[in-house]
Amino acid sequence: MQDTQLYQQILGLEHPWRVTGVVMKRESRTIEVAVECAGQVWACPECRQRAHLHDYETRRWRHLDSCQFKTILVAEVPRVKCEEHGTVTVKVPWAEKHSRFTAYFERLAIDVMLECSISAACELLGISWAEADGIKQRAVRRGQARKQATAMPRLCVDEKSFGRGHDYMTIVTRATD
Numbered sequence: 001m002q003d004t005q006l007y008q009q010i011l012g013l014e015h016p017w018r019v020t021g022v023v024m025k026r027e028s029r030t031i032e033v034a035v036e037c038a039g040q041v042w043a044c045p046e047c048r049q050r051a052h053l054h055d056y057e058t059r060r061w062r063h064l065d066s067c068q069f070k071t072i073l074v075a076e077v078p079r080v081k082c083e084e085h086g087t088v089t090v091k092v093p094w095a096e097k098h099s100r101f102t103a104y105f106e107r108l109a110i111d112v113m114l115e116c117s118i119s120a121a122c123e124l125l126g127i128s129w130a131e132a133d134g135i136k137q138r139a140v141r142r143g144q145a146r147k148q149a150t151a152m153p154r155l156c157v158d159e160k161s162f163g164r165g166h167d168y169m170t171i172v173t174r175a176t177d
């Protein structure tokens with residue numbers, strides 16, 4: 001099996017995305033996986049209307065390591081021109097919009113952060129505090145997006161005064177049975 005086919009399968013990439021090259025950089029202990037998108041009919045990622053290809057933007061994402069080698073995905077991501085939304089970068093299947101990490105890497109990072117301190121997680125994963133924070137924020141947003149509104153069987157409403165004078169705070173809590 002060729003290395004491009006191996007990474008194509010490891011990454012689970014499907015048409016129109018395909019791995020076109022794998023380069024090992026010994027000095028930096030890095031493997032770079034080049035990914036391309038074969039031509040197809042484009043749609044604006046915002047409104048799903050058909051759009052024309054404008055150009056390509058080179059983007060990089062950190063993926064799960066390959067053994068002791070840091071693994072980076074490098075892709076020429078198409079940008080399309082939508083009449084309503086202007087020039088927009090198409091969505092890639094392996095990462096969220098503004099993330100510089102693949103979804104697999106973010107999943108691992110969250111698991112590590114749940115088990116140890118943030119500084120220890122940064123050390124283990126080789127990421128900065130700001131990058132760890134970005135990964136956490138995106139995980140929180142995903143969790144909130146999955147939440148569904150449910151009717152609460154009972155609510156407690158109370159009013160408490162605080163400080164001096166007539167300052168009151170209304171406290172709404174969910175009552176448990």
Ligand SMILES: [Zn+2]
Binds near residue numbers: 083086
């Ligand atoms: Zn649009």
